[in-house]
Amino acid sequence: MAHNQKLILELLKIEENNECADCGRKGVEYISYNIGIFVCNETCSQIHRSLGTHISKIKHIYLDYFEDSQICNLMNIGNRRSKLEYEKRIPACYRVPRYNDPPILLEQFIRAKYERKEFSGTVLPAYMSGKVEIFLMKKGKEDNRYFPRKFVLNEADDTLRYYVKEDRNPKAILRVSELNVVFATQFKKSLVHKNTLQISYLSPTNSTRNLFVYHEDAEIIVNFYHSIRCSKLNYLQIAFPHAHESDLVDILTRDFAKEGYLLKTGPKPEDKYRRRWFTLDNRKLMYSIDPLDSYAKGEIFIGYKMDGYSVRPGVAEHYRDEGFSFSLFTPERIYTLSATSSHERDDWMNEIQKVIERHLSPSDISLCSRLIRKRNTMNFLPGR
Secondary structure: OHHHHHHHHHHHHHHHHEOOOOOOOOOOOOEEEOOOOOOOOOOHHHHHHHOOOOOOEEEEEOOOOOHHHHHHHHHHHHHHHHHHHOOOOOOOOOOOOOOOOOOOHHHHHHHHHHHHOOOOOOOOOOOHOEEEEEEEEEEEOOOOOOEEEEEEEEEHOOOEEEOOOOOOOOOOOEEEHHHHHEEEEHHHHHOOOOOOEEEEOOOOOOOOEEEEEOOHHHHHHHHHHHHHHHHHHHHHHHOOOOHHHHHHHHOOOOOOEEEEEEEEEOOOOOOOOOOEEEEEEEOOEEEEOOOOOOOOOOOEEEEHHHHHHHHOOOOOOOOOOOOOEEEEEEOOOOOEEEEHHHHHHHHHHHHHHHHHHOOOOOOOOOHHHHHHHHHHHHHHOOOO
């Protein structure tokens, strides 16, 4: 037993073996001895146990006894060779999750590797077919009830349609290349079904529209997520034929940098503070009354620091400080916000500062112009 334990410790000195074979987390405590890999003590070891012993046999590195044959399998395979086998055909559009990514992505990645062997076979995954028809439960626009809706993704014309009734025209037609999709459980875990996707896009009125959808089967909703990513990648490769694939993959979908409640006042110093749900989506800082609102109540474009954008602790002159306040300065106005703690305030400021430090891309400039058109239109509405 002591000899086998010593051999395991020697194997852990190999850099690849000291990182989880599935999520990349540093420091491992478990071994799947039949697969021949080292995995972490967090989510991955639990997922391996849920696969069943016919797929993955898990033991603790320091607490369990290992047979000579099990050690031999570890020595012959290990994390590096395992990846060469189980990850050899991962599509470029597939999001390979890390330890800090949504748990649903990590679980389905592990199941795809070892249970379904999606990346070691030659069969093209269904989410790469360019055409998907699926029924999802969709949240109503005006309330929190969910209804079954048919969604049809067609890569050929860059559309995602959804239907209230199958035999009628679609309720909406979205351009896949212009939408974003995230797993809503990242910041809204207690508010939504565990398999919920949030699909966001700019409506014809240049307001951000949010669709909340889910499916009871985690594999189906994750495949739908990847079908959107694959469709967007193919579109971008045609639109930008000289771009590097890795650069395009980075912009297929983007998780929200931060979400949560903040107090907001203004534009007048005497205005009351109101509690709003804020979402930082790339260069859009959106706020709404409820986290699951279909439309944002307001949207703030965050530009580059040299163009008059900054974020600072405290409040501007004549504004009331609520304790953990900070101010977002834009060329148009100052936004006064307040968090629930100094830690939370610092988190928001750090994430906003990261955006301000980045130069604008062509898509950022386009977004800015659309939000300006929306603001100008709203300002000229009667009665405003």
